[in-house]
Amino acid sequence: MQAQLRETATELAAVLWREHTVYRERGGGVVIRGDHVRRWISLAPTAGKDQALVRAGRILDGGTTAPARLEAVVDLTAGTAELAAVCRRLLAETAADAAPSTAGAARAGRAARPARARSRSKAVRPRRGRHTGVGSWVVLLCVGAVVALWAYSVYGGVY
Structure with a gap:
């Protein structure tokens, strides 16, 4: 199965x-x-004969891979064209999931600005002191009251 997956x-x-x-997983x-497209595809063996689990995900900044966003089980006996069509669909859906959505930002009650613009505007804003x-x-008033009560009890109100 390993050789068939590698060849496919x-x-x-x-x-x-x-x-x-192309490299082998653990x-x-x-x-x-x-x-160059910041995406990855994984083919993993399944319990079924001549079937593979295809997963698609993104490559993050710095070259690390994000967890798989989508997956599908495909038949390896089908041609490469059919397998490529399934992979392209998964990659397209992964790209659509990675695109920033203004609906999600609006539901969260935040302005529909990118995260970088939000954080940059906060960083540039000067602090007033x-x-x-x-x-x-x-807390300060309570501490002052405790000190005053202690002084009254020790000195008996006579200074």
């Missing part, structure tokens, strides 16, 4: 991307990595 993955990689890397599967909050004033 090599053929599939040539169909999907011009630039690719679990016995094969990974096709397309760094430190202000003591209401909770801090309450």
Whole structure:
């Protein structure tokens, strides 16, 4: 099964991307990595004969891989063209999932700006200085009251 997966993955990689890397996973599967498109495809053996679990995911900044977003079970006896069609569909859905959605941001109650713009605007905003909050004033007043009660009890109200 391992040799069949490796052969199928090599053929599939040539169909999907011009630039690719094919390597073996720890679990016995094969990974096709397309760094230029920032996506990866994994073929892993399943319990069924001549079937493979195809997973698709993104490649993050720095070259690390994100967990698989989508997966499907395919028949390896089908041609490379059919397998490539399934992989392209998974890759397209992965790319659509990775695109920022304004609906999700609107539901969360945030402005529909990218995360970088939000964090940059907060970082540029100057701080006005430190202000003591209401909770801090309450703590200070309680400490002052305890010190005053201690002084009254020790000195008996006579100074």
